[in-house]
Amino acid sequence: MDLKLDDDMLNQCVQCGLCLPHCPTFRVTGDETMSPRGRIKLMREVQLADAPVTDEVLDAFSSCVQCRGCEPACPSGVEYGHLMERTRETLADEGMMTPAWQRLALKPLANPTLLHAGSKVLAVAQRLKLVPGRLGISEQLPMRQAPLETSGDDVFLFTGCVMDAWQRDVHAAGQRVLEAAGFGVTPTNELAPCCGALQAHAGLTGETRSLAETMMANLDAGSGAEPRPIIVDSAGCGAAMKDYGHLLDTPEAVAFSARVFDIQEFLALHLNRLPTAAPIDLRVAVQDPCHLRHVQRVHDATRTVLRPYVRELVELDDEGLCCGAGGAYSVLEPELAGQIRERKLGSIERAAPDVVASANPGCSMHLGSAGANTRHPMQLIDDALNQ
Amino acid sequence: MLNELKKRLTGKTDSSGDAFVDALREAISPERVKFDGAHRALHGHDASVFDGGNSGPVVYPETTAEVQAVVRLANDHGRNVVPRGAGTGLAGGAIPLGAPVVVAVTRMNKILEVDVDNMIAWVEPGVVNLDLSNTLRPHGFHFAPDPSSQQACTIGGNVANNSGGPHCLAYGVTNAHVVALEVVLPSGEVAMLGGLDAEPQGLDLRGVFVGSEGTLGITTRIAVRLTKNRPEVRTLLLSFDSVTDAANTVSGVIAGGIVPAAMEVMDQRITEAVENYVGAGYPLDAAAVLLAEVDGLDAGVDIDADRIAQIGRDNNATAVRLAETDHERALLWKGRKTAFGAIAQIAPDYYLHDTVVPRSALAGVLEEVYAIAKRHDVLVMNVFHAGDGNLHPLLIFDAREEGVLDRVHAAGGEIITASLDAGGVLSGEHGIGVEKQKYMDRMFSGDDLDHQNRLRQGFDPFCRTNPGKVIPSGHSCADIQSLRNVPDKVWG
Ligand SMILES: Cc1cc2nc3c(=O)[nH]c(=O)nc-3n(C[C@H](O)[C@H](O)[C@H](O)COP(=O)(O)OP(=O)(O)OC[C@H]3O[C@@H](n4cnc5c(N)ncnc54)[C@H](O)[C@@H]3O)c2cc1C
Ligand code: SF4
Ligand code: SF4
Numbered sequence: 001m002d003l004k005l006d007d008d009m010l011n012q013c014v015q016c017g018l019c020l021p022h023c024p025t026f027r028v029t030g031d032e033t034m035s036p037r038g039r040i041k042l043m044r045e046v047q048l049a050d051a052p053v054t055d056e057v058l059d060a061f062s063s064c065v066q067c068r069g070c071e072p073a074c075p076s077g078v079e080y081g082h083l084m085e086r087t088r089e090t091l092a093d094e095g096m097m098t099p100a101w102q103r104l105a106l107k108p109l110a111n112p113t114l115l116h117a118g119s120k121v122l123a124v125a126q127r128l129k130l131v132p133g134r135l136g137i138s139e140q141l142p143m144r145q146a147p148l149e150t151s152g153d154d155v156f157l158f159t160g161c162v163m164d165a166w167q168r169d170v171h172a173a174g175q176r177v178l179e180a181a182g183f184g185v186t187p188t189n190e191l192a193p194c195c196g197a198l199q200a201h202a203g204l205t206g207e208t209r210s211l212a213e214t215m216m217a218n219l220d221a222g223s224g225a226e227p228r229p230i231i232v233d234s235a236g237c238g239a240a241m242k243d244y245g246h247l248l249d250t251p252e253a254v255a256f257s258a259r260v261f262d263i264q265e266f267l268a269l270h271l272n273r274l275p276t277a278a279p280i281d282l283r284v285a286v287q288d289p290c291h292l293r294h295v296q297r298v299h300d301a302t303r304t305v306l307r308p309y310v311r312e313l314v315e316l317d318d319e320g321l322c323c324g325a326g327g328a329y330s331v332l333e334p335e336l337a338g339q340i341r342e343r344k345l346g347s348i349e350r351a352a353p354d355v356v357a358s359a360n361p362g363c364s365m366h367l368g369s370a371g372a373n374t375r376h377p378m379q380l381i382d383d384a385l386n387q
Numbered sequence: 388m389l390n391e392l393k394k395r396l397t398g399k400t401d402s403s404g405d406a407f408v409d410a411l412r413e414a415i416s417p418e419r420v421k422f423d424g425a426h427r428a429l430h431g432h433d434a435s436v437f438d439g440g441n442s443g444p445v446v447y448p449e450t451t452a453e454v455q456a457v458v459r460l461a462n463d464h465g466r467n468v469v470p471r472g473a474g475t476g477l478a479g480g481a482i483p484l485g486a487p488v489v490v491a492v493t494r495m496n497k498i499l500e501v502d503v504d505n506m507i508a509w510v511e512p513g514v515v516n517l518d519l520s521n522t523l524r525p526h527g528f529h530f531a532p533d534p535s536s537q538q539a540c541t542i543g544g545n546v547a548n549n550s551g552g553p554h555c556l557a558y559g560v561t562n563a564h565v566v567a568l569e570v571v572l573p574s575g576e577v578a579m580l581g582g583l584d585a586e587p588q589g590l591d592l593r594g595v596f597v598g599s600e601g602t603l604g605i606t607t608r609i610a611v612r613l614t615k616n617r618p619e620v621r622t623l624l625l626s627f628d629s630v631t632d633a634a635n636t637v638s639g640v641i642a643g644g645i646v647p648a649a650m651e652v653m654d655q656r657i658t659e660a661v662e663n664y665v666g667a668g669y670p671l672d673a674a675a676v677l678l679a680e681v682d683g684l685d686a687g688v689d690i691d692a693d694r695i696a697q698i699g700r701d702n703n704a705t706a707v708r709l710a711e712t713d714h715e716r717a718l719l720w721k722g723r724k725t726a727f728g729a730i731a732q733i734a735p736d737y738y739l740h741d742t743v744v745p746r747s748a749l750a751g752v753l754e755e756v757y758a759i760a761k762r763h764d765v766l767v768m769n770v771f772h773a774g775d776g777n778l779h780p781l782l783i784f785d786a787r788e789e790g791v792l793d794r795v796h797a798a799g800g801e802i803i804t805a806s807l808d809a810g811g812v813l814s815g816e817h818g819i820g821v822e823k824q825k826y827m828d829r830m831f832s833g834d835d836l837d838h839q840n841r842l843r844q845g846f847d848p849f850c851r852t853n854p855g856k857v858i859p860s861g862h863s864c865a866d867i868q869s870l871r872n873v874p875d876k877v878w879g
Contacts, residue, residue, distance in 0.1 A: 011735040015434055033429055041429055042425055339604040
């Protein structure tokens with residue numbers, strides 16, 4: 001069957017296997033069908049040799065976390081993430097993947113009212129202890145939250161869907177740090193309800209495209225005005241928005257993506273504007289979210305901005321191997337996600353930090369629900385600036 | 388997830404219709420015995436170009452006892468067995484012929500014991516080479532063999548292929564770093580080969596097993612020797628206007644009595660591809676670069692580094708750069724070690740050779756390699772362990788192009804002939820597998836091959852373990868690569 005993959009890109013993989021150890025699912029299973037090389041080979045078998053799409057083939061595809069740890073490891077420059085997204089899109093279109101209940105579950109993300117209503121239900125349920133642990137929602141969800149206020153028009157702060165509902169305090173911290181660096185901040189709130197990352201991962205690329213178009217229209221600078229940078233404090237959202245250029249393939253989308261910055265990345269470019277402060281007395285381990293390290297590849301910035309504000313910054317010893325959160329992955333593939341998380345927790349234990357700094361809400365919650373003490377880098381800097 | 392759910396609800400797992408598979412499932416665990424098309428297709432390959440594999444069931448054992456159970460069941464059912472590590476082999480060693488059971492040891496990946504006092508570690512065969520070194524590093528040690536694939540390949544695979552790496556020039560290949568092996572023999576018995584004593588009793592069967600490419604049994608536990616981390620390291624990058632100048636520099640360094648830790652050469656095409664991936668600052672305009680490393684005590688390394696730089700300049704080096712930081716050194720090595728993978732930037736397929744030639748013949752053979760490739764109109768790139776004369780001519784092509792494979796094979800054959808004529812050998816480190824089998828009789832006489840086969844049959848009278856590998860079929864029910872009558876050193 002035609003997976004609608006580019007033949008040349010598919011053939012770019014020389015099957016050398018150098019990516020294997022960088023793949024979390026291969027690491028925990030040792031199974032070639034759960035490796036990047038194996039998944040690419042299966043795409044080839046399906047598209048080029050017309051092999052049937054069996055349960056095992058679907059398992060191989062749906063067990064991929066889409067962490068893209070295999071990409072920086074690949075000397076041949078195989079764009080695995082795009083291959084997998086397109087594969088899932090085709091299979092979802094054919095009704096072979098992403099069943100209706102998953103589509104339904106993703107719906108509220110694009111609709112702030114629905115999402116906030118759902119979150120409130122969840123918050124109540126959580127207090128009544130009705131929420132299963134495997135959903136990975138560790139902290140008590142807030143019942144009521146103060147909205148973020150516009151303080152100026154130098155930059156947009158993307159607030160998004162899930163993170164705004166569940167972790168608005170991270171946005172608030174990010175906004176205060178940006179303001180401390182002298183930037184007036186416009187939170188995007190209803191202007192940009194959702195980045196569409198989870199939809200794209202599930203193969204519902206059409207929905208992502210329309211979300212992207214809405215966001216681009218709403219965050220347009222208008223004629224004549226200087227286009228404002230769009231700052232994102234969730235690594236997964238930032239990666240998705242930086243990919244709009246590829247997804248929509250228009251000059252406008254390319255220009256839009258160029259305006260998107262991860263918040264650490266942006267602040268590292270304006271380091272001299274950040275006020276100095278006494279470091280907080282903590283040993284902090286940096287956990288690199290995959291979409292910051294492997295996709296945006298700006299993870300060094302986290303260290304650059306965080307280092308002056310904490311007593312000690314330490315590295316994990318697993319070379320950025322995924323933690324298993326993967327957007328909705330931890331809910332869809334709980335068993336593998338749990339095994340992958342065990343490896344990460346081992347690595348955290350060896351680093352023996354007081355706090356784990358993670359710049360992605362999904363990772364924070366996934367690790368937090370297993371007992372790791374996680375904070376967003378912006379919260380740590382905010383603490384240092386306000387102690 | 389839905390499949391899982393379905394299985395749970397309906398209690399349905401794929402029925403194999405094969406008594407052997409059912410017996411394996413009974414003995415191991417249904418989840419760790421795979422017999423579906425996807426698993427079998429993927430285990431029909433490794434990192435080589437060979438494309439004729441046909442896998443039977445694939446099993447993922449976790450203990451020696453499970454490996455033993457698989458081998459015994461295979462014997463009972465008259466089926467063959469092929470061990471597999473990470474599948475990064477370049478000679479097709481792990482490729483299953485005749486639908487054998489593929490025993491993937493990837494889940495046997497524990498470092499069992501690190502004994503710093505005796506400088507030994509016990510590991511399971513699926514431990515990844517670089518993971519072992521990373522674990523040992525805080526103790527002040529590492530595992531010396533460092534194949535360029537070290538981030539992915541397994542210790543079991545290293546043992547089976549007697550693998551080398553850039554730093555084996557000074558430290559020796561895998562054989563020098565393996566003390567003892569627990570193996571499941573083709574009969575299903577478990578034996579310990581070698582031992583921790585300085586002089587183990589009797590024949591050195593450990594030495595026979597190392598490099599046997601999975602034809603003598605499956606190793607399930609390995610005692611490796613630890614090597615002390617190097618106090619001081621200097622890494623030089625020399626650029627040249629011709630590959631010959633680089634090769635002459637290599638000969639000059641060795642002739643000068645220096646024993647560098649590593650000496651690696653890459654030609655212009657491969658350097659470009661590599662630089663595009665790592666951004667280590669490799670020069671794009673040099674016809675060849677030489678990466679040379681010396682290690683040891685402070686004063687000595689500076690003197691050696693200076694002398695290598697001087698020898699380079701005497702051989703027309705156009706630039707000499709000393710890596711200033713560990714980060715810079717790491718990037719340069721990352722470039723060298725990902726070279727084979729990086730070639731897909733130029734063409735999607737490669738056929739890699741692995742001959743060893745005397746260092747004095749290096750420059751001449753290289754010139755011939757380029758001429759052969761030109762004659763057959765195929766692209767060749769050279770990247771090689773220059774220090775021990777181990778050439779890796781890479782013929783690169785797009786297999787979708789009509790007739791190109793014939794030209795590639797013709798060129799490959801001539802390259803091998805040229806290397807052997809210069810007094811070289813067929814394989815430095817990647818092994819014979821299925822890929823280089825047909826060239827074995829250019830190197831060994833019929834008698835040689837028959838004796839190798841007899842040794843093999845001592846272990847495996849029915850030729851059930853990795854059949855069809857190494858020894859060309861004319862000389863055996865199967866084959867063997869046993870003691871190759873070349874000095875240990877050149878297998879780097
Ligand atoms: C990019 C790249 C660079 C490389 N660079 C080098 C290099 O510098 N030097 C070098 O020597 N090689 C190199 N190789 C080749 C390859 O990585 C090595 O031969 C490696 O040792 C193979 O290990 P593996 O775990 O992948 O084994 P596999 O490919 O899975 O198997 C290799 C052989 O070992 C046997 N085997 C595996 N496990 C066992 C076991 N437990 N018991 C018995 N037999 C077993 C298999 O049957 C097979 O014959 C390179 C490969 C690639 C792709
Ligand atoms: S994806 Fe890249 S690293 Fe992985 S097997 Fe293919 S070429 Fe090698
Ligand atoms: S995206 Fe992540 S999980 Fe998927 S193949 Fe690549 S490394 Fe493995």
